[in-house]
Amino acid sequence: MNSTAGPRASLKLMIVDDSNIIRRRIERSQQIERLEVVGAASNGRAAVEMFRRTQPDVVTMDLTMPEMDGIQCVEELIAINSNVLILVVSALADKATAVEAIEKGANGFLCKPFTDRQLNDALEELLSEA
Amino acid sequence: MNFRLLGAWASRFSAGGLVVLVVILALSFVAVVLIPGLKLASDLASSTVALKFVGQQQRNPALIHASLDSMHDRLTNRGYIQESLDQLRDAATKLDAGLQDMTAQRSSSWFSVFADTSALGAPIAGKHATSLREVWAKEQESIEPILKFKGVPYQDNEATGTALNDAGKQLERDVTAASRASKRLIPLIDNELTAIVGELQAANARSATKLRLVMLTGLLIAVLLAGFVTILLLARQRQEASLREARQQTADILRTVKDGLFLLDENLVIGASYSSALESLFQRNDFAGLPFEKLLKNIVSEKTLSTALKFVGVLWSERTKENLVKTINPLGEVEVNVDNGRGEVSTRYLQFEFHRVRVDGKITQVLVSVSDVSARVDLARELQSSQTQAQAQVDTLLGILHVDPAQLASFLNDSNAAMKMINAVLREPAREESAFRKKLDTLFRQVHSVKGEAAALGLSSIESRAHSFEDDLKILREKADLSGNDFLPLVIKLDDLLTHLQSVGDLVSRLARLHVAATRNTEPDSHTATAVIEGGSDIAAKPDASVPSMLQQLTARVASENNKEASLQCMGFDTVPDEYRRIVKDIAVQAVRNSIVHGIESTADRHTAGKPAQGRLKLIFQELGIAGYKLIAEDDGQGLSTERIKEAALKKGFITPERAATLDAKQVFSLLFQPGFSTVEIATKDAGRGVGMNLMAGLMQQIGGKVSVATVPGKFTRLTLTLPPAKRAGNTEAA
Structure with missing residues (x-):
């Protein structure tokens, strides 16, 4: 998907985090020109529902959330669209959980707390090819 | 024929191209000739x-x-x-x-x-x-x-x-x-x-x-063929030579590099080439073909192992962004216990780094580099500890700065004396169980008094050390059979406390020098710490003039820590004779603590009882002429409840239920002075150890004084301590 998308093609970003502050922070701080925020969800169930509706290309995903946790959410999103790029954004309390998320198909991990630069670097890396 | 030129020309062809040329020539030889x-x-x-x-x-x-x-x-x-x-x-x-x-x-x-x-x-x-x-x-x-x-x-x-x-x-x-x-x-x-x-x-x-x-x-054609074959052979030879050289260089690198390097295939099995450092890092040499799992087994925890295997596993997936998973590498810094080959297990910190190896864009292997980061980790810890130490010093300094110099000087004098006493007691030879018990009691009184005064001055760093010393003493007190060996660990605690007191003393003398330099505008002289401190005491006229203010501070602090309100009124402290200065101070500290923690009610309770929100404490020192002196400590708190005291005494096993029934009020109050008795469940640094009242009684016993208690439940508690005339204090060791 992203291999065919040129640098100018716009990509849709969905933010999943149970913290309102983090959601706003990501939305405000991300400065990747071709990324356009299409939605934000505060739990896994809402995220899956929104994912079906807005069909984003890129997702930032918290791990600990009510209703459905991030790992299960990653699994469900990949089942819907195996090409989606998922960046797990979570506190590094337990590396095993983070590794599990990657195992389920998330593409990368960004540790909370993060600086604006770290966020943008991570998103750039996520969108880079190979 | 110029072979060099031909060689240069032929070298433009790859070896493969040259081989094709030779084959074409050979075929044309067959076809044409x-x-x-x-x-x-x-x-x-x-x-x-x-x-x-x-x-x-x-x-x-x-x-x-x-x-x-x-x-x-x-x-x-x-x-x-x-x-x-x-x-x-x-x-x-x-x-x-x-x-x-x-x-x-x-x-x-x-x-x-x-x-x-x-x-x-x-x-x-x-x-x-x-x-x-x-x-x-x-x-x-x-x-x-x-x-x-x-x-x-x-x-x-x-x-x-x-x-x-x-x-x-x-x-x-x-x-x-x-x-x-x-x-x-x-x-x-x-x-x-x-x-x-x-x-x-x-x-x-x-x-x-x-x-x-x-x-x-x-x-x-045959001549051409021979030429090309010669070139081919030469090229081959050159290639082999450079290949050999490259192989040798690789071997040299692998032998010399300090990091452990090896490759993992898709089944997470270690490849045949690896660096020699690996052998010393893991104390084994069977790496070729060894599964990664077996390498880690027994040197990292089960959980880390399983996470690590999963982590390396996801590196093979093209979905995983290598640079975005570095932070979750579970082997980024692992503590490993490796047998050093002489049967000793040494603890080291290893850092594993993983890099994908791609051939034609396809991930074929994962390069693992292992380095021993123990030195770095140790350094970081050292830095951390020195930072903590520096922070503690700053805290101590700030603590000291808040304290009145005269009070501080008096405290340091007293605690130095206490330390000397503790040291002497610890050195004193003893064989009998009773002698050990006596030693313990003396130590306890001394440490408790240092702690009490430190608390009163807000010197928390000293207070916490004394508190920890007290903890150890308490354990010994509860121990059935005491021996000389039990006292050995105390020396360490004493040393810790002593060192800290000394560093506080150093800080004080440095501050005093600064103060002297600033006020007298003269060069800092070579006075010793004590000399300066004594000088400071002189300036403050009488040392005991500072006791009431110290007690006021203690009242405010203990009250706020216990979420209560209290005020203290001190009277007659300027008449305390030098002989009783220490004892009166210690008892006053104890009395203030007891009154606030046990006597004064919470603001809400006082309101319900129709009392003013602020509890009132009174400490009165009186000269009785020939009869000696009197120290009265009074509070308008809840008074002493015989029932509560009995209940606590029963719970802690001080009395049997049968005995509880027969005790009169005076006997019940005497329980308060038993070692280890307390009515509160959880000990804090202010109360609950069941030490204070016992100490008070001990002190009075030492000087031949008397303690009496008067109380009206819900109204007040009054302790009256009668001290014999000052001259008798020195020679009345036991009454």
Whole structure:
């Protein structure tokens, strides 16, 4: 998907985090020109529902959330669209959980707390090819 | 040929290109030289055979002619003709067979291994075949009757002698006719045969020329081939040499590099090449083919192991962004316990880093580098600890800055004395259990008093150390059998406390020097810490003048820590004699604590009871003249409840239920002075250990004083301590 998308093609970003502050922070701080925020969800169930509706290309995903946790959410999103790029954004309390998320198909991990630069670097890396 | 130039030119080709070139040359050698050469050679051989054959045939026409002539002569001379006839027959048969052979239609094979007369085939014999066959047919026709002749051509009679008989006459006519025909025909045959020979020779010469040309080409190609093969071999050799060199360099790197390096395949098995450092890092040398899991097993925890295997596993997935998972590497810094080979297990910190290895864009292996980061980790810890230490020093300094210098000086004097006392007690030899108990009690009183005063001054760093010392003492107190060894760990605690007190003393003297320098505007003198502190005490007129303010601070602090409100009124402290200065201070500290923690109620409770929110504490020191002194400590708190005291005493096993029933109020209050008694459940630094009242009683006992308690539940508690006249204090050790 992203291999065919040129640098100018716009990509849709969905933010999943149970913290309102983090959601706003990501939305405000991300400065990747071709990324356009299409939605934000505060739990896994809402995220899956929104994912079906807005069909984003890129997702930032918290791990600990009510209703459905991030790992299960990653699994469900990949089942819907195996090409989606998922960046797990979570506190590094337990590396095993983070590794599990990657195992389920998330593409990368960004540790909370993060600086604006770290966020943008991570998103750039996520969108880079190979 | 300039080989160097050729080499330079050839080196532009890759080894593969050169090989292709050589193969093409070899094939063209076969196609251009060998096959045509073989064909030409076989042509040559064929035409040579053909020449010989034709040469043989050339004799036969002459023989036929000669036979005919000879027959004619013999017939004329009436000679014997059979020989000539046989000769004729033989020559005719041979020529016929030869011509048949030469002119026969044959499948012309491209080339034949065995030389035959095929050279006489179509192209050469073709155009001559017809005329040969025609001429020969005529000749045959003319000699046919002769060949058929049988018998004897003569008849003998007396008259004429030997004469030709009829058949002979006929034969003679035939021979004459044949001879005549032969005269015309035989040269024709001869000509044809000669022409054939000529053509064969010409063809032969052409073939030979061609063969020479082919051979020359072959020679050229062979030289080129040899050249290229030489270059190829040289290139190969050079390549092998550089390959060997590269291999050697790789081996050198792997042998010298400090990091452990190895490759993992898709099954997470270690590859055959790895750096030597790995052996010292893991104290083993069976890495080749070793599963990664087995390497980590027993040196990291089960959980880390399983996470690590999963982590390396996800690196093989193209979905995973290598740079975005570095932070979750579970082996980023792991504590491992490795047997160092001498049976000792050493703890080290290892850092594993993982890098994908791609070949043609496909992940083929994962390069793992392992480094020993113990030094770094240790350094970080050292830094952390020195930071903590520095922070603690700053805290201590700030704590000191808040304290009145005179109070601080007095505290340091007192605590130094206490430390000396503790040291002396610890050194004192003791064998009896009772002696150990006595030692413990003395230690306890001293430490408790240091703690109390430190708390009063807000010197939390000293207070916490004294508190921890107290903890150890408490454990010993509860221990059944005491021995000298039990006291050994106390020395460490004492040392800790002593060192800290000294560092506080140092800070104070430094501050004092600063103060002196600032106020007197003179150079800092070489006064010792104590001298300066004593100087400070002089300035503050009487040391005890600071006790009431210290007690005020203590009241405010303990009250706020217990979420209560309290005020303290001190009276008569300026009349405390030097001998009682310490004791009065210690008791006052204890009394303030007890009153606030146990006596004064919470603000809400006081409100309900109709009391002012702020609890009132009073400390009054009175001179009684000849009777000595009196210290009264009073609070307007909840008073002492005999029931609560009994309950607590029962719970802690101080009394039996039967005894509880028979105790009167005075006996109940005396429980308060038992060691270890407290009514609160959880000990804090202010109260709950059950130490304070006991200490108070101990102190009074020491100087021969008395303690009495007066209380009205819900109204007040009053402790009255009677101290004997000051002069008696020194010699009244035990009452």
